[in-house]
Amino acid sequence: MSPILECRNLTKKYGGSYALSGLNLTLERGEIIGLLGPNGSGKSSLIKLAAGVLQPTAGEILLSGKAPGAETKRFVSYLPDRSYLGRQMRVSEAVDYYNTFYDNFRPERASGMLDSLEIDRRARLSSLSKGTLEKVQLILVMSRDADLYLLDEPIGGVDPAARDYILQTILTNYNENATVLLSTHLISDIENILDRVLFLRGGQLALNASVDEIRTEYGKSVDTLFREVFKC
Amino acid sequence: MLRKLIKFDLKSGARIFLLLHGILLAVGLSGRLLFMNHLDFSEATPALVSSIVLFASLTLFLLMAVCFCTWLLIAVRFYRNLFTGEGYLTWTLPASAVEHLWAKIISGIIWYTLDCLVVAAVILMLVTGQNVTDAYSVIAPEVTAELGMPLSTFGLYLFIVMIISCFSSVIMTYFCIAVGQLFPAHRVLCAIAAYFISGLIIQAVSMGLMLLLKLFPGINLSILNGEQLAQYMFSAITLSIAIMFAVSAAEYAAVHYIMKKKINLL
Known part of the structure; x- marks a missing residue:
């Protein structure tokens, strides 16, 4: 079976600067992977390229052996780092939208999570707080039975208590063959759920190691290692 | 998938569209009942002429405003749905780029066609009162002779051209917005620039072709009789449609x- 994500000499250039520069990477199935790096290291660009909302300048990115397209979007569930739902929509309409377009969307799972977070289905998205909107978006993304979840800063805008719920949501809603690739700056919050971490620096891979390897070989937590590697 | 995309696109713009066109129809109906039906054409007084001119100007302004709003709705839906934050959802749906494009083209054409139908209905509503048709019947032979065809046929041709131009107008709008997205910044401004530049090029090419085919409206037009005028119009319209299709x-x-x-x- 092809790896869930493969980058071959992947390059993305914005004007004169490189977001990703000749990145080679292979991700296998069934892992929760932290995509870590300082601002401008290329984390969001890599996720956007995998989601198919950005085109590479050179090289290629393959998802289950296929270039991003209509077919890969069936099994990739993407959470962008911004609000992406029509603001005039109601929560229930957003759920209907996902249910209409994605065969692998599980409305009962979304309902359960909306209930446990006491989110009003009739509320318009424009009336929700930033944190609640992020929760709704994450619920929709995690209510799909996807093979690859791409989560760009899923816990950036929510309070610490909600972070725990969100991380729990991620843990309980992906199957063992699925892969979760999530980018964040809040390393200590997510460290415990990660199987592997990728450090990106200047659009290139600085480290690709399992969390166990980091603990045994470096004798450090991911957070401590990150601070050392990216010390200003 | 295409059907689902079209359905959601139409649904998302339906409220504004229905509101605008509902208002237009209500204004048209009020104009007919409160103004047009009370006109007395038996005496062509200056007051009658000036009130008709004023009413026609206001109606024309309203029709143009509604058409502009429909165009704006189509343009904003395309831009917002594909190139702003909403694009992050749209482009991650399991649909191909071609399906997205055709969904937008079809929904845009549906909006425009409905807009044309409502505009035509409002015009018909205003000019089909007994007093207006009676007054027109007096000058009808003259108008028919000038146009080379009855006014109703002329209006029908204009309507058909309007419907055909819906397609090219939608494509041109999408083209300009898409070209604007190729730039790294000021994308809306670049889309507007693309609109004016492409419009200028199309105008220049059209004028060149009209000159080449001796269809440029000018010096000889005033001495044409009705039949020649109708022939000229058919040729000009045929050329316009051909250019429209090629450009589209x-x-x-x-x-x-x-x-x-x-x-x-x-």
Whole structure:
């Protein structure tokens, strides 16, 4: 079976600067992977390229052996780092939208999570707080039975208590063959759920190691290692 | 998938569209009942003429405003749905770029066609009162002789051209927005610039072709009789439609390429 994500000499250039520069990477199935790096290291660009909302300048990115397209979007569930739902929509309409377009969307799972977070289905998205909107978006993304979840800063805008719920949501809603690739700056919050971490620096891979390897070989937590590697 | 995309696109713009056109129909109906039905054409007084001129100007302004709003609705839906934050959802749906493009083209054409139908209905509503048709019947032979065809036939041709131009107008709007997205910044401004530049080029080419085919409206037009005028109009309209199709085909190819190969949401 092809790896869930493969980058071959992947390059993305914005004007004169490189977001990703000749990145080679292979991700296998069934892992929760932290995509870590300082601002401008290329984390969001890599996720956007995998989601198919950005085109590479050179090289290629393959998802289950296929270039991003209509077919890969069936099994990739993407959470962008911004609000992406029509603001005039109601929560229930957003759920209907996902249910209409994605065969692998599980409305009962979304309902359960909306209930446990006491989110009003009739509320318009424009009336929700930033944190609640992020929760709704994450619920929709995690209510799909996807093979690859791409989560760009899923816990950036929510309070610490909600972070725990969100991380729990991620843990309980992906199957063992699925892969979760999530980018964040809040390393200590997510460290415990990660199987592997990728450090990106200047659009290139600085480290690709399992969390166990980091603990045994470096004798450090991911957070401590990150601070050392990216010390200003 | 295409059907679902069209359905959601129409649904998302339906409220504004229905509101606008509902108001237009209500104003048209009020104009007929409160103004047009009370006109007395038996005496052509200056007051009658000036009130008709004023009413016609206001109606024309209203019709143009509604048409502009419909165009704006189509343009904003395309831009917002594909190239702003909403694009992050749209472009991750399991649909191809071609399906997205055709969904937008079909929904845009549906909006425009409905707009044309409502505009035509309002005009018909205003001019089909007994007093207006009776007054027109007096000058009808003269108008028919001048146009080379009855006014109703002339109006029908204009309506058909308007419906055909819906397609080219939608494609041109999408083309300009898509071209604007190729730039790293000021994308809306670049789309507006693309609109004016492409419009200028199309105008220049059209004028060149009209001169070449001796269809340029000018010096000889005033001495044409009705039949010659009708013939001239048919030739000019045929040329316009041919240019419209050629331009639309080129613009469609460009939008298709941009949406397939050059989507970069920032």
